[in-house]
Amino acid sequence: MTGTFTALILALERRDRVSEEERRLLEQLPFRIRTFAGGEELVAEGSRPTESCLVLSGFAARQQFVADGKRQLTAIHIAGDFVDLHSMVLKVMDHSIVSLGGCLAAFVPHTGLQAIITASPHLGRLLWLSTVIDGAIERNWVTCLGRRPANTHLAHLICELYARLETVGLVRGKSFELPVTQSDIADTVGLSIVHVNRMIQELRASGLIIWDRKTVTVLDIDRLREFADFDPTYLNLVREPR
Amino acid sequence: MTGTFTALILALERRDRVSEEERRLLEQLPFRIRTFAGGEELVAEGSRPTESCLVLSGFAARQQFVADGKRQLTAIHIAGDFVDLHSMVLKVMDHSIVSLGGCLAAFVPHTGLQAIITASPHLGRLLWLSTVIDGAIERNWVTCLGRRPANTHLAHLICELYARLETVGLVRGKSFELPVTQSDIADTVGLSIVHVNRMIQELRASGLIIWDRKTVTVLDIDRLREFADFDPTYLNLVREPR
DNA sequence: CGGCGCGTTGATTACTGTCAAACGGTGTGG
DNA sequence: CCACACCGTTTGACAGTAATCAACGCGCCG
Numbered sequence: 295m296t297g298t299f300t301a302l303i304l305a306l307e308r309r310d311r312v313s314e315e316e317r318r319l320l321e322q323l324p325f326r327i328r329t330f331a332g333g334e335e336l337v338a339e340g341s342r343p344t345e346s347c348l349v350l351s352g353f354a355a356r357q358q359f360v361a362d363g364k365r366q367l368t369a370i371h372i373a374g375d376f377v378d379l380h381s382m383v384l385k386v387m388d389h390s391i392v393s394l395g396g397c398l399a400a401f402v403p404h405t406g407l408q409a410i411i412t413a414s415p416h417l418g419r420l421l422w423l424s425t426v427i428d429g430a431i432e433r434n435w436v437t438c439l440g441r442r443p444a445n446t447h448l449a450h451l452i453c454e455l456y457a458r459l460e461t462v463g464l465v466r467g468k469s470f471e472l473p474v475t476q477s478d479i480a481d482t483v484g485l486s487i488v489h490v491n492r493m494i495q496e497l498r499a500s501g502l503i504i505w506d507r508k509t510v511t512v513l514d515i516d517r518l519r520e521f522a523d524f525d526p527t528y529l530n531l532v533r534e535p536r
Numbered sequence: 537m538t539g540t541f542t543a544l545i546l547a548l549e550r551r552d553r554v555s556e557e558e559r560r561l562l563e564q565l566p567f568r569i570r571t572f573a574g575g576e577e578l579v580a581e582g583s584r585p586t587e588s589c590l591v592l593s594g595f596a597a598r599q600q601f602v603a604d605g606k607r608q609l610t611a612i613h614i615a616g617d618f619v620d621l622h623s624m625v626l627k628v629m630d631h632s633i634v635s636l637g638g639c640l641a642a643f644v645p646h647t648g649l650q651a652i653i654t655a656s657p658h659l660g661r662l663l664w665l666s667t668v669i670d671g672a673i674e675r676n677w678v679t680c681l682g683r684r685p686a687n688t689h690l691a692h693l694i695c696e697l698y699a700r701l702e703t704v705g706l707v708r709g710k711s712f713e714l715p716v717t718q719s720d721i722a723d724t725v726g727l728s729i730v731h732v733n734r735m736i737q738e739l740r741a742s743g744l745i746i747w748d749r750k751t752v753t754v755l756d757i758d759r760l761r762e763f764a765d766f767d768p769t770y771l772n773l774v775r776e777p778r
Numbered sequence: 779c780g781g782c783g784c785g786t787t788g789a790t791t792a793c794t795g796t797c798a799a800a801c802g803g804t805g806t807g808g
Numbered sequence: 809c810c811a812c813a814c815c816g817t818t819t820g821a822c823a824g825t826a827a828t829c830a831a832c833g834c835g836c837c838g
Contacts, residue, residue: 366682389675422664441726476817489794527630528630534627
């Protein structure tokens with residue numbers, strides 16, 4: 295089995311150099327691993343975590359509910375994402391984190407994280423960075439929700455997932471696994487299930503994607519990006535000193 | 537004139553104790569101050585800031601544009617908000633920051649910030665906290681955009697601004713100044729100007745608010761919160777060790 | 779006084795939601 | 809091994825929220 299922190303280090307390496315020393319610090323972090331079935335809660339709303347959770351494989355999402363029971367996902371997390379690093383300073387969860395179609399996660403005590411941040415301010419900045427990139431993604435979602443029509447929004451989401459999954463080696467050929475229901479997608483892009491279904495079919499009919507069962511194939515990434523008005527700058531996939 | 541960092545310290549104090557020592561560190565930070573007219577750009581998209589900007593008075597917003605020219609504001613910042621702290625680790629701005637109806641801002645060199653973070657890890661966490669609270673607000677906006685109808689969304693925005701402005705002493709009685717156009721509001725809640733106007737009138741007609749010129753009066757905050765399904769938890773207005 | 783930006787209103791269009799039902803794959807129990 | 813139930817996907821008809829288009833009012837400034 296590959297190291298627990300492999301995907302995380304891969305994601306960090308994509309944004310800055312990670313020294314041997316820093317790698318060692320990460321790999322010595324204490325943790326416990328848990329498996330979650332689809333729909334299971336990794337972190338509960340209202341709780342006060344003493345550990346932060348790192349997705350090792352599969353998908354997880356942040357979810358919030360509004361008064362009439364409608365659900366909205368505010369982030370989708372993939373392998374290598376340190377999902378609730380921010381609970382270290384936020385203390386109380388204002389939303390929950392759930393597994394989408396099952397996932398594996400490592401839970402790392404805040405104390406351990408504090409220790410490595412003190413030991414390596416640079417590593418601290420890299421962890422800070424990952425919460426800040428989450429923010430950049432959220433801002434982009436805001437823009438998609440507010441100002442893009444349904445078909446473009448959906449295409450944009452696929453482009454984003456494609457780019458992020460590619461970073462951690464989860465795109466094989468032109469395809470990636472996406473073990474979520476159309477209902478999950480609907481709660482991601484703020485549309486009804488029925489309309490999401492129509493939009494997926496539109497993308498299929500345009501020859502942009504194949505979406506069969508739980509695997510998405512991007513037939514022409516350039517055309518899809520063009521259609522989605524997708525600019526990956528916000529993902530900060532540039533390796534530079536931070 | 538009151539200290540440059542007064543509003544910031546007020547905002548931090550609302551979330552955790554700030555020691556005399558930490559206060560001194562903040563107040564010794566080098567900075568330069570600039571005034572901005574409404575619509576002027578504080579930080580440009582694509583730029584690589586070497587300073588982070590702190591709003592001293594007035595309003596600023598993050599804005600992004602989509603292909604067809606539509607605009608979306610992804611955050612509204614008020615006095616005491618350290619708007620682009622995250623540029624310290626993000627390096628390249630993926631959006632611009634503009635003044636809404638004029639503002640005053642202090643620009644603090646990243647080097648100075650790095651120094652105080654090294655000097656006081658706790659202060660570092662508080663600065664990290666402020667970027668993370670920004671993230672919490674953004675997540676909430678995502679939920680509002682995705683799953684709330686226009687009238688509720690608008691009411692929610694007013695509740696949020698009310699709560700945040702109250703924190704830094706900018707609510708007098710039941711009113712606060714909001715020197716923005718309905719067009720700005722439209723780009724905030726992802727609606728058309730016309731529809732925003734109708735929703736404002738609906739809130740007025742319901743006796744929830746008065747919105748005259750540039751001042752908003754909340755007639756009954758409890759009813760407004762009820763109507764907006766507003767839960768201030770996400771603003772982290774709780775003073776506790778972080 | 780005229781131009782201009784912003785707010786307001788009305789009429790019409792259209793995107794997306796809701797309701798309802800059918801279809802298809804998968805797993806379970808008889 | 810097949811029938812059935814269940815979950816998720818798909819389709820169609822219709823409803824409703826919000827966008828668009830157009831015009832007008834109003835205060836402010838040159």
